[in-house]
Amino acid sequence: MSQELRAVEWTGTGLALIDQTALPHRTVSVEVHDVDTLVDAIRRLVVRGAPAIGAAGAYGVAIALLQGAREGWTPAGTREAVARVREARPTAVNLMVCVDRVMTRFDEGLDAVLAEAAAVQREDVEANRAMGASGADWLLKRVGADRPLRILTHCNTGALATAGWGTALGVVRELHARGRLEVVYADETRPLLQGSRLTAWELLQEGIEHFVQADGAAAGTILRGEVDAAVVGADRIAANGDTANKVGTVGIALACAYAGIPFLVAAPTTTVDLATPDGSAIHIELRGEDEILEWAGTRTAPAASRGHNPAFDVTPGSLVTGLVTERGVLEVSAGELPADHLR
Ligand SMILES: CSC[C@H]1O[C@H](OP(=O)(O)O)[C@H](O)[C@@H]1O
Numbered sequence: 001m002s003q004e005l006r007a008v009e010w011t012g013t014g015l016a017l018i019d020q021t022a023l024p025h026r027t028v029s030v031e032v033h034d035v036d037t038l039v040d041a042i043r044r045l046v047v048r049g050a051p052a053i054g055a056a057g058a059y060g061v062a063i064a065l066l067q068g069a070r071e072g073w074t075p076a077g078t079r080e081a082v083a084r085v086r087e088a089r090p091t092a093v094n095l096m097v098c099v100d101r102v103m104t105r106f107d108e109g110l111d112a113v114l115a116e117a118a119a120v121q122r123e124d125v126e127a128n129r130a131m132g133a134s135g136a137d138w139l140l141k142r143v144g145a146d147r148p149l150r151i152l153t154h155c156n157t158g159a160l161a162t163a164g165w166g167t168a169l170g171v172v173r174e175l176h177a178r179g180r181l182e183v184v185y186a187d188e189t190r191p192l193l194q195g196s197r198l199t200a201w202e203l204l205q206e207g208i209e210h211f212v213q214a215d216g217a218a219a220g221t222i223l224r225g226e227v228d229a230a231v232v233g234a235d236r237i238a239a240n241g242d243t244a245n246k247v248g249t250v251g252i253a254l255a256c257a258y259a260g261i262p263f264l265v266a267a268p269t270t271t272v273d274l275a276t277p278d279g280s281a282i283h284i285e286l287r288g289e290d291e292i293l294e295w296a297g298t299r300t301a302p303a304a305s306r307g308h309n310p311a312f313d314v315t316p317g318s319l320v321t322g323l324v325t326e327r328g329v330l331e332v333s334a335g336e337l338p339a340d341h342l343r
Contacts, residue, residue, distance in 0.1 A: 007047060007160045008055045008121070010114065013066070015059050017047045020160055024201035034067045035060065035081040042088035042095070045192060049161020050235045050271055051124045054094030058117035060085035061102040065110050079106070090283040091244055091312050092235040093273040124163035127268040127326035128170040135171035135266055135324040139229055140180060142262055142322075148182035149175060149228045152218060155189045155246035156198035157233035157266065167266040168231040169202060171324065176208050184210040185227060187218050189246060191291040191309065215248045219255035230256050231324075234267035239339060241317025241332035242279030243267075247310050253319040262321040269325050272338045279314035287311050 009016040015032040021044060022028045030046055032038045038060050041047050047056045061082050068078040086099040098120050105112040143149060151172055155161075158169035166173065175181035184203060189195035196212045203210045213221060221227055230252050236244040243249075243265050256263035276282055289307030294300060301307070320332040323341070330336045 006164060007049070007052045008059065008163065010059055010062070010117070015056065015063065017041055017056065018160065019046050020048055020198060021046055023160075024197050032063060035064050035084060038063055039084050039088045042085070048194070049156065050092035050094040050233065051128075051162040051167070051268060052160065053089060053092055054098035054270060055117070055121045055124060055163045057085050057088075057095045058098040058102045058120040059114075061099060061106065062110060062113050062117060065106075065113060079103075082106075089285055091285045092271075093276075094235075094268075094270050097270050097273075121163040124268060124270070125165055127270075128162055128165040128167055130326040131167060131266050131268070131324050132165065132170035132174035134328050135231065135264060135322075136174040136178060136180070138322055138324070138329040139171070139175070139231075139262065139264070143228050145228065148180050150182050150185070150226060151175070152185040152187070152221065152227045152230040152252065153199065154187045154195065154215075154218070154230075154232045154249055154252055156194040156202070158199060158202040160198050160202060161233065166202075167233045167268065167324075168264070169199065171231050171264070171266050172203075172208065173206065176206065181208065184208060185218070185221055186210050186212050187215045187248065187252075188212055189248065190215055191295075194246070218248070218252050222252070222255040222259050222261065225259070227259075227261060229262040229264060231264045231266055234265050234271050235312055236276065236282050237265070237267060237272045237323065237338055238276040238278045238282060238317075239274045239337070240278045241320055241323065241330075241338060242282070243315045243317070243320060243323075244279065244282045244284065244312045245315065247313050250313045250315045250319075253315040256321070257319050263315075263319060264322045264324055264329075265315075265320050266324040269327065269342060272325070272342060274339055274342065279316065282312075282314055284313070285311040
């Protein structure tokens, strides 16, 4: 069911977003008809995941046009509202890329904007399916095992994080569909638990065998030889292959390098940002301290303690065995660069 799940759906008059803060225990939808509600939904991770917030941002241009027509905004006022959507979260480049793409149709009006946003969504699903296939092909050839594979993943990179199917979880789904997946180790992914709440929910929907593990267990699981490869997503990939992804990712890449197993990043080319030369130039979103210091409204740390809450970290391209995009697999640690991929 979740393969066809649509985290972001245009209703004809607005957006329907699956509220990912309510999963896995409640499946509820948030209706969006104005820019402030959309910006809030992106900031609170009601909708989340680089390609999914890219799709939401793409339709956000239509939301701004419709709201502007209702409230008598000038074109300049509407553009300012779109800019607030574009800036709702700083790290995932898909949000900026997809808004900018749809804005090229702004002067043509609502129908053209909606057509472009629909193309963004359609192309993301197509890209994810292609990534799943090429990532699975590469893994089966590289690992060369005649048995099903054991994959570790971090955060959520499935249908919930994209326009459908998923990026890293799309590779997992493809291995499962081919009968070549033994088990998935899904990091819980503190502090917001995208792994234990969302990835586990998606894997259960499809009967994929998995364990949820503490983020701190990942390196030991890898070093004990219990994993054949790690496959993760990305929020922004710099020109040199440095990759920003959910906090905790770089530790997995280091463990994979030490253990000598592949570390794959699966992301559509809309996540590649050639204008960012390397990982040091990627803006890492710092989120509120309370996400670290509380859980479900209960304080877990002492009252006087402070929280440090970077939402992402940067994995050097030298640790990225393969970057899986819809165009194939780029062996970054072997010197292949994203620009070689985008020509
Ligand atoms: C398919 S990309 C998903 C990517 O986005 C997540 O971040 P967030 O949950 O904060 O939106 C995480 O970095 C995933 O790898």
